[in-house]
Amino acid sequence: MEYKDFFYQAAIYLLAAVLAVPLAKRLGFGSVLGYLIAGIIIGPFVLGTVGNTESIMHFAEFGVTLMLFLIGLELRPAALWRLRSQIFGLGLIQVLATTLAFTGVFILLDFSFVSSFAIGMIFSLSSTAIVLQIFTEKGWNRSPVGEATLSVLLFQDLAIIPILAILPLLGYQVLIEDPHTLTAKLSGWHQALFTIGVIAALIIAGRFLLRPLFRFIANSNLREIFTAASLLVVIASALVMQALGLSAALGTFLAGAVLAESEYRHELEADIEPFKGLLLGIFFISVGANINFSLIYHNPILILKIVTLLLVFKAMILFAVAKVFKINTQNSLLFSLTLAQGGEFCFVLLSFAAGIKIFSNETAALLIAAVAISMLLTPLMIIFYEKVLAPYFVRSQKDTDFDNIEQQKSTVVMAGFGRFGQIIGRLLIANKIKTTVLDLDAEAIAILRQFGFKVYYGDASRMDLLEIAGIKNASLFIIAIDDSEKALEIAKQVRKHYPDLKILARVHGRTQAYDFLKNDFNHVYRETFDSSLAMGLDALQSLGFDQEQAERMVKLFKEHDEASLAHLSKLYNRPGQPDQAYINEARKSRKNLEDAMMADREKHSS
Incomplete structure (x- = not known):
């Protein structure tokens, strides 16, 4: 009977997601709102087709820890150190x-x-779950407001620890400390030292033990074992933090950050992503199913007041804090709207506070309902921002904010107008090809405008700006920015919205080109490749080759290199430490090139 009930509930959850989420996305609501609506429909207060949603939500919360692990993989220690002022400044305030x-x-x-x-x-x-899911879908993670929002969310996860410590001191019922934690019998400063030591050991183990372990597993060529090892790392790091009485999400984040510079980062992302997406979806459905509509029906005015207070008052505070940190007005609005809701940990903390008599169970139920509604309304507020606020600010911002870009009908939209992009732009403009350029270097833009170039200050990772720049009607999108990782993110985002638009992308070198080719972006240009060939041509002529022979050798090299680039990209999947199959093919490719060169010389010498 239990098995039947499990499969029945699983089928209902999956069916609700399959039907509701694509419909919500088609209507422009986004996947999060689709999951929440699906939960409301199948929940006990509408169709009543699922039960025991609380236990399912606890299981699905593992999706949040997986998300933190993936975020850690994206944040290399250097990037995390760069965000320290925002995490412990903006987040704390x-x-x-x-x-x-x-x-x-x-x-x-x-x-x-x-x-x-x-x-x-x-x-x-x-x-954390709702905000990061929305930012990932919109491609805002790497934007300045995305980094600020992530910093605040990370600090909030850290803040859960002292909040859990403070609440029992406020309560009227003494709680017995969990005897199962490793620090339960230690004094305060001993607990702190022990915790710091364990975290340091986790970081050291991640750097010096996990890489050899993953290398050993990878050599077995069993994909499912690598996936199992990836999940084991996440679960083990969560268990270590829980054993210390700390947040499981914090442990998985640290594990991800430690592995961010490893050669297995991309493989780990690929293995964890499907589990994260599915569990987060179930979590959002559980939130929707847990909204107590009976309580809302009997207390509509009171709950409406609490929801309004939570969203509006919190957004005002967030906006003020953002302005203190000199975040521009548009980004401050996005920052405040995305963080105004209550969080998933609010459910746990409100129930915990009611259990120790800080306030009544009735008050906790009202506050939990208000938090759930605030989470439900967050995707709608983001839609309001995208459809109403963002277009207004794009038209009105000046100087320190993004430029006022009138709706363009460009043949070409270009991201980046530095030393690489300027050459392309000059060629296009000289041929009377209408081109709209976005760049983030304000000083360079001011200088370029003196020479008559039409360059706008704007972030090309934002789809609203690209649409106003004319990408909807463009024939070509050129990515000429210096950051290859961000360039790939922009390319993915543009393809998602405009799958038929041709995209040309600049990359630093060969390994960055592999990333683009793996994602089926075939028009990739290595920034030093052609200039290096030009110098190579001069070098050959200086060494006694006649011009025709030198040009033929360079042409042959280019054709061979581009062919090998496409072939080797399929084998290159471990940055920093290529596997043996890749090395063997690279050596074979080099030998083929030498043989082709020798054959050509013999052919033309006879």
């Missing part, structure tokens, strides 16, 4: 300001100081 502000507001609403302070701390948290 956001949590403190929101906590204090909500404490004051709930005191004015006749709550006790203890209850108000607890609610303030809990309401300072936002939904």
Whole structure:
């Protein structure tokens, strides 16, 4: 009977996702809102086709930890260090300001100081799962506002630890400390030292033990074992943090960050991504199914007031904090709208606070319903931003913000106008080809405009700017920015929205070209390749080759190199340490080139 119930519930969840999510995306609502609506429909207060949603939500929360692991893989230690001021500056001030502000507001609403302070701390948290899923779908992760938002979410995850420590001190019921944690019997400063030591050991193990382990597993050529090892790393790091009484999500994030510079980063991403996406989807469905519509029906005005207070007041605080950190107005609005909702940990903390008598169970139920509704409304607020606010700001921003780009009907849209892009742009403009250029170097743009170039200050990773730049009607999109990783993200985002648009991309060198070719971007241009061939041509002539022979050798080399690039890209999947199959093929390719050169010389010498 249990097996039947499990398969029945699994079928309902999957059927709801399969039907609701594509429909929601087709209507422009995004996948998160589709999952939430699916949960509402199958939940106990509409169709009532699923039960025990709370236990399913706990299982699906593993999707959040997988997401943090993938984020860690994207954030190399150098990038994490670069964001330290935002994590411990912007994040800290956001949590403190929101906590204090909500404490004051709930005191004015006749709550006790203890209850108000607890609610303030809990309401300072936002939904990591919803926000990061939306930012990933929109391609905003690598944008400045994406980095600021990620920094705040990371600090919020860290803040859960002291919040869990403070709440029992506010409660009227003494809790027995969990005896199963490794630090349960240690004094305060011993706990801190032990925790730091374990985290340091986790980092060292990640750097010096995991790489040899993955290399050993990879040599077995069993994909499913590599996948199992990837999941084992995530689960083990989560268990270590839980054993210390810390956040499991923090442990998986650290594990991902440690492995961010390893040669197995891309393989790990590919293995974890499907599990993360499915579990997050189930998590969002569970949130929708847990919205208590009966409680909302009997207390509509009160819950509406709490939801409005949470979203509007929190957004105002977030906007003010963003402006303190000199984030421009448009990005401050996006930052505040995406983080205004309550988070998934609010459910846990509100129930925990009610259990230790900080406030009543009835109050906790009302607050939980308000948090769930705020999460449901977040995708709608993002749609409002994209459809109403973003176009307005793109038209009105000046100087320090993105330029006012009038709706363009360009033949070509180009991202980047540095030393590489300028040559292409000059060639196109000289031939009267209408080209709109976006670049993020404000000083360079000011100089280029003095020479008559039409270059706009704008981030090409933002689809709203690209659409206003005319990409919808363009025949060609050229990516000439210096950051190869960001260039690939932009290319993927553009292809997602405009699959028939031809894309030409600049990359640094051979290994970056492999990444593009693997994603079926075949028009890739290595920035030094042709100039190196030009110098090689001069070198051959200086060494006694006549001009015709030198040009023939260069042409033969170019044809062979481009063919081998396409072939070797299929084998190159471990940056920093190519496997033996790749090395063997590369040697074979070099030998074939030498034989072809020798055959050509013999042919033309006879």
